[in-house]
Amino acid sequence: MIITIQSQNYTTALDSAHPLLIKRTLNEPSVCELWLSLAASGSLAVPVRNQSLTVTGDDGTAYFTGYIAAAPMPEYAGLALEGPRYRYAVQAISDEVLLDQVLMAPSKGASGQSAGALMTSLVTRTAARSLVTSSLTLNLGVSHFAPDAGTPFSGCASQVAGQVRAAYRALTGQLTLTPVPGATHPLNETDGSLTLSNLTLTASVKRALANDITVCGENEAWAYATEYFLGDGTTTQFPLSADPYYIASSKAKIITELFNEAGINPAVWAANSTYFGIGAAGLTMMGGNGNDGQTPLTWIDPIEMGGTLMLEVDGLTLATNSAGIVGGFFSGLLTAASCIAGFQATAQSGTGAVSLQPVVIGAATGTSYSINPANQYTLRVRVHCQEQERIQATYYSFGDSGGISGGGKINLAGANLLFELIEVVDGVAGMPVILYDGAIPNLPDTCSILPASSINLQGTMRSFSLTNLGSGWVVCTPSGGAPFTRRVGPSTANSECEVERTGKLAFYTGYIPPVGEQIAVTYRTQGRAVGRSVNSASQSTLAAAGLPSVSAWIGSVTNPPARSSADCRTAASVIVQASSGVSALWSGTYKGTRLSFASDVWPGDELQLNATSLSLSAQVVVRTVEITYTASSPDLVQYEVTFANDWADDLAIKTSITVPATTWLPAPVGYTPMANLNALTVTALSGSSVTVNTGVAPPTGGGFEVRTRDFAFMPGSDPTLVLRGSEQTLTFARQSANDRFYIRMFDGSTPPNYSEFSTALFINLPL
Template sequence: MRISFDFGDGNGPVDYTATLVAPPPAQHSNASTTIETFRIERKRGQYARCFGTVEVGTSGLEPPQQGCRVTVHATSGAQLFSGVIVSPAVRAGSVLNGSAPVAFEAMEDAYLVNIAPDVSLQPTSSATHPVAFSENAIVLQPESAETAGERATDVLVTGAEEPTTYVTELFQGDGTTATFALTAKPFVPSGQKSLIADSFIDSQFRSAVWRFADTGQHIGLGSGGLRITGGNGFDGQTYMAAQQPVEMGGTLCAEMRGLVLQPGSAGVLLGMYGNVVTVPTCFAGVQVNASGGAQSLSALVNGSATGTPYNWATGHSYTLRVRLHCGETQRVLGSYQALVNGAVETWGGGLVDAPMQMMIEVLDEGLASSTRATVLYAGAVSSSIASAVFAPVNSQSLVMTAAAITLQQQGSAWVATTQTDGSVQVRRPGTPETGEDYRISGTSLEFFAGREPAAGALVTATYRLGQRSQARVQSATATAQRAQMGLPGFRTASSRVTDPQPRSSADCAAAAQALLGFYGSPAFGVRGKCSMANAERTADVQPGDAVALPVAATPVSVPVTRVTIRSGHSVPETLEYAVDFEQAKSNGLSFRTEMGAAADAALPAPVYAVVTTASLPQLAVTVAGTTSLQVDAGTIPPVGGGFEVRRHDGGWGPDQPGAAPDGELVLRSPVRSFSIPRAAFAERFYVRMYDGSETPVYSGQSSLICTHLPTG
C-alpha cells in the first residue's frame, strides 16, 4: 500500500508510506498513547474517511497539516482513497524515533465541493460480490424487530388529499345577486399555488427559476424589467424557459404584465410547449406578428394561429393571460421503486390524457380597470399534453420589455355563464383591480361589482371534491400460498408515505405494490458481516454494492452498508475488508414511510381494484329547464353499457327483479345524451358510466350535478 500527501507547494504528491505507524499490540490497553490505526471507512450516506498515524522522525519530511491532500493506492495500483486532511493532531505523551507521531483524519474529495453522499436507490446487480461461508467468515445476525414487524402481505398506504367527485353546480342569476353558496369547497392541489412570480427587480436572473437559449445575448434585464432586444430570426433558438416542467392539471393562469412591444417584433409569448420550444410544439401561447406593416397578437393553439388577430399599438402597455383548465389535477402519476434481491423494480408512473379548456386574452393597461380583456381564443381540446415546458419568451425578433411574469395554480374550479340568448361566457378568477370577474373563498363564489350574472343567466361552476388518498393491496403470491395451506388472513401493515407523498389512490396503490415487492424479497430483513482479503484486486467494494449470499439456488443479494479497510502491514500486502450488509427500508426503497395510516383514512379499507370503466370529466348540462336537465355525458358508452343516475353516491347497479325499488335510482341511459327529470329547486344527481359485462364495472369516480334552479 502507498500513501501520499500533497501540500500544494508545487512539489506534487510525496510518498509517506515509510512513515506510516502500526500500533504495537501493547499499546491497545493504554488510551493515552494509543496510535490511530490506519483504516479507510466507507459508509452509505456519509463521506468516505481515512484515518492513520505517521511519524516523520529524521526523514526530513514535514508532518501532514490540515488541508493537505491525501491519496492511498494498493500495491496493485487500485486507488483506495482520495481526499483532504481535516483534523491532524499531535499525540501528547507518545514519542517515537525522536518525534511526536501525528494522527490524521481525511474526508473524500466530494467533501471539498459539498457534494452530498449518494443515498439514492440503485440496482446492485452490476456490482455484486459473491461470497462463500467457508472463505469469507460470514456472520448472519437475527432479523431486527423493525423488519420482522413490517413483513406484511396486506398493505394499506395513505397519501395526500386527492380529487374525487366531478361536480357541476348550477345557479340562476337575477342581475343583482353577487354571492352564491357552493355545496362544498373546491379541491385545490396541495403545495405551492404561485408556481412562478418574478418582477425582475434583481440585478440578475434567478437561476433556480429560469434557463436560457441565447447565443446572441438578446435577453437581459433593464429599467423596464425583462428586456428583449431581438433574436437570430429563427424559431426556438432564443428563448427563456422555466427550469421546472409544468404539470398541465387543474386551473392554471400564466400572465405577463407591463408588456411593451416595438415595431418589427415577432415571436411567441407565454408559450406552453412539448419537449422542445418551437412553434409546432406550442400547445398554447400568444403569437406576435409583424408582417407587411401589421402589428398583431394571435392565439397559438396546437402550433397554429387561431381566432381574430388583435392589433397592438406602439408605446402601449399590455397584459397577456393564458388560462388553462383540466378536470384532472394530476397528469403525471408517481413512480415508486424497491430493491428486490439486488434489482430495482418500479411500480406506477405514466401520464394521464385529458381534455383541456383554455382562454387566451389581452388587456390594454391604459384602459379603465372595469374594462374586460379582449379574448383572443376561448375553446376546448379533447386531448392535451400532461406536462409542458413553460417558455414565456420565444424570440425570433422580439424587441420588448415586460414588468412581471407569473404562473399560478388556481385549483380545480372553472366558472361560466350562459346568457338567455345561448351565448357562453367564461368567467375569470382574480381580483377586481385587474378587471377580472370573481373569486372563490371556501364555499363562497363571489362575483365582483359590475360582474354579477345577468337576470336569467345560468351560472355553471365545475370543480372537484377532495378526500384522503389511500389504497390497500394484497400480495397475490401470498394469497395463493395461504389458500393452498388452508391458512386464513394476512399479515397486515399500514403506512403513510411521506416523501414523495402520493397524490392519488393510484399513487398509493403503486407505493403499496412496491412495499409488497420489497417485503417479499428474499433479501428483506437479512443482515450480517463478512470479511474479504485484497478485494481491490478483483472488484473494490463500495456501499451500495451487494454481497451475494449462497443460501438458496439463486443467491440472495443484500446491499452493502459499510466497508472498513485495514492494512495487514505485511509482505506481500494484505488489505483486510470488513463488510457490513443489510436489506432495510433505508437502502431498499425510493420513498420514505411512517407506520400507521392517516387519521382520516376511510376504514375498513377495501382492496384496491383497477377501474376499467372511465369517469366522466367532460359531462355537461347542455340545457337546464324548469322540468328537466339535458345532459351530455361527454363520451360514448361501452358496448352493452350506459349511464346510471342516482340520488346518492352508492348502491350502483339496477334494481334486482322482485325487489322493492329503493327510490335512489333515477334512470339508466344506453346513449350519451339523456334527460333527467326535475322536481325541486335544490337537487343532487350522481352519474356513473358502466360497461356491458355480466357484473357491470362502474366509473371510478362519480359526476355530481347540483341544482339551485326554479322549477316549472
C-alpha cells in the same frame, strides 16, 4: 494506499494510532476520517477546510474523493525533543459536499423527466461546476419530483435515485446514477469465497412478512363537480356543496421572476445571452437569429399540466419589427408549431407594426391586437384541466422472482383556455381584452414554460409568473345570451372571481352576476388517497400449512409520493409482491478484505450469498460499506458490509407507519375501476330536466348510472338510484331546487366495475 490532500502526498503522515475509515451509505455522501502526524521540520502543512482529499489504492482503485469538511482538530500525542506533538483528525465528505454548501435555486416541481436529466437539472440549480454530469444517462422516468424547500443537493439526489431504485455516486469529480444492483459480488461456500464466520444474518423486528398491504397517500382530487347557481344582481358569494381541491399553498407559486438580478439566473433559466439580458426595465430582448425555436428563454423544469394554471407576462414592451412568441406553453420542440398556448408577435411587412394573437396548438387563432411600441402590456393565459395528476408514479422493488415495477400511466385530458391582454398607457391600465375563449381536446401531460421564444423580439419584460389556482373554472351564461368564461384568480390579476379554498365562489366588486345569469363553476372535490393489494398465493400457501393466512401491513408511502389512489394501488401491488416472498426480510453484515471481493464494493451493489450447509441462496442489496485501513504494504483493506432487501429496509419505496385520520378504510381489494367520465358535458338544463353527454361510448354489457348519493354505486335498485342507461346521451328529471346527481360508468362484469370517481352535478336552480 495513497493519500493526497490538495495535490500533495500525505501518505507517510498517516497516524498508526487510528485506522483510516471510509464510510459509504446508499444515496448519501461518503465520509472519510483519518489522523495525520506531521513532522516538525517537514514540508507538509496542517490541512485546512475545503481542501481536496483523495484516497487511492496501490492498484489505482479510487476509494474516496472529496473535500475536508471542517478544520482538522489537534489531539495531544506526546512530548518529543521539539516539544509537545499533536496528531490531527481530518474529516472529509465526498465531492457533492461543495454542492451541499450552496443554496439551491428553489423548485416547485418537475414532471416527466428521466432520472438522468432530472439529476443534471439538480446540479444546474446549484450553479456549481465541480461535478461532471455527462454520465447521467439513466432513462427511467420520474413522474413528478418536488423537493422540500431548503433540501440540499445530496438530499434531492437521494430522492431522485430512490424513485427509480438506483444509486448515485460522486467520485473523482464525476456524478453517476446506476440502477440497483450496480455490480454483483458472488460469495460461495463451495469455492471458499464465502467465509461463514464473517457472515451475520439479522432478523427484522420492524415488520414481518406481509401479504395484505394497504397504502395511504396524499390528499387527491375526487369527484368532477359542476355546480350551478343563478345570479340576482346583488349576491357576491355562493357556497359550494363540497370543498374544492387545492394543492398546498406553499406550492401554488410555481414561477415568480422579477428579472431584477445582475443577470439571467442560469440555475433556473436556459437562455442565449446574446439575445437576452437584464436591464433597468427587467428582461431585455435583443432580437434573435431569425429562425423559429432557436432563441428561447426556457424555465429548466418541465411543468405538469394539471389543474388551473395562470401564466402572466407583465410590463411587456415590443419594438417595431418584433417577431416570436411571448408567454408560451410548449410541448416537445420549442418552435411555434409546438406551442400549445401562447401569444404570437407578428410584424407587418413594410411598416413593421407589431400585433399579438393567441397561438393554440401551433396555430394562430382568436383576436389579433395591434401593439403600440410606446405602451406596456400585461398578457395572461389561463389553462384549466380537470385532471390534477397527469403522470402516475412508477414504483420499483425486488422479490424472489426478480425485479418488480408498476405505474407510470399518463392521464389523458383536454383543457379550457382563456387569453387576455391589458394595455397600460402612461401607467394607467385599461380593461382586460379577451382574445380567445375556447377549449382543446388533448392537453400534453407536461410542457416547457417560455417567457419568450424569439425570432426577432425586441423589447422588455418586467416580470413573469406561473401560478396554480387550484381546480376551479367558472362559465356564466346571461339570460338569452351565449356562455363566456369568467377570469378566475386573485383580484391582483384583474380577475372577476375566485374559487376559495374555504368552499365559496366569490365575485369581486364590479363583476357581480346580474339577474338571471346562470353560473357554472367546475371544480374537483377532495379526499385521501388509499389503495390495497393482496397476495392470494401467499395466503393460500400459509392456509395449506395450517398457519394464519393473513399478515397485514398498513402505512403511508412517502417517496415516490402517492398523489392518488391509483398510485396507492400500484405501490401496494409492488410492495406485496416483495413483502410476501421468502427473501423479503434478508438482512445482515459480512466482513472481508479487498481480496474477498471481485471488485471494490459500493452501496447499491448486490451480494450473491450461496451456502449449501445452510441451504442459503440469496441476493441481497448492499446498504453501507465501512472500509478501514492501517498503514501496510501491500494494502490491507478491511470491509464491513451491511445488506438488506427492500422489505427489510426501505429502498426504492419509502414508507412510514402513519395512517392519516381522513383515510377511508378498509380499502377495497382487487379493485379495477372503469374510466372516469371527465369529458361529460351538460347539453341541456331546465327547471324540469337535465341532459348530459357522457363523452364516451358505453362499454359492452354496461352503461351509465345516475344516483343522488355518491359512493353508493351497486347493482339493484334503491331510493338513491335515478337511472341506468346504455346510451351516451342521458336525460333525467330534476327533483328539487338543490339537486345532487352523481354519475359513473359501469361494465358488464358480475359484480360490475364502476368509475373510480363520480362526475357530480350540483344544481342550485329553481324548478
